[in-house]
Amino acid sequence: MLLRKGKKRRPREAEAVEKRPMFRDPRNFGLVVQTYQNQLFRYVYNMVHDHHLAEDLTQEVFAKVYRSLTSYNPKYPFSAWLLRIAHNHGIDYLRQKKLQTVSYDSVTNEETLHEASPEFHDTSARTAEDTTQRAIIQEAIYSLPVDYRSVIVLRYLGGTKLEEIAYILGIPMGTVKSRINRARQILQRLLAESKPGTRAP
């Protein structure tokens, strides 16, 4: 029957860190990095789709975070604040590279594929069918403009609340909702085109 997603997926340690003021203390920065490195790395990786680049950018993001720890306003969760910094940093990078409205794949093929080795090509541990489906879906996600990809990744990577997504991306709630809907429509169409077994609206 109808499934309802009840709980937000956020690691327990992350909650614990957020609730204590200790993370503002630079001496505890190692713990902050430890707790949030996967979340930030994944977010940045999904923006730029390049492992090495994502690593460099994530490092820079943490350096920015470190320098501005005292400016964190606990109105939003600490993780949302970190993602906001990561998003802005990623957008700055993409803007410099003039990639922001271009499908990443079309650029990747021409310019950076020879130096990047996207993680999803490492499919050794998966079954062939699973790999195909994963590859198709990931390709569809990466073909979205970054504005749309960001909302999808935040929504489905971390189950981030709409209000937090609005804060992270610096856009109104209404825009978040319309981008999610639009992105889903695009994805549904792409998936229907690429795989006959996938249900279309």
Place this chain on the structure above:
Amino acid sequence: MSCTNVQNLIMPYLDGDLSKDESNAVEDHVQECRKCARDLDNSQYLSRLLKDNLDLPEAPKDLREAVIETVAEPGKDGG
């Protein structure tokens, strides 16, 4: 509840963002309306696909150390 209203509530319904009354209204509607039931089904399927297939690499092993090294560089004195 009209089909248009239900359409707008499908996403928040799946995300668990609706009140009990609103959820019940959506559930009642899709019992009666095949179109909305199918849209709900499709949306649910897509949500599942996205959740299950996002590209989620682990942070590189040496990231933490590299970050700590970076921020520990001279410039600011913490005390």
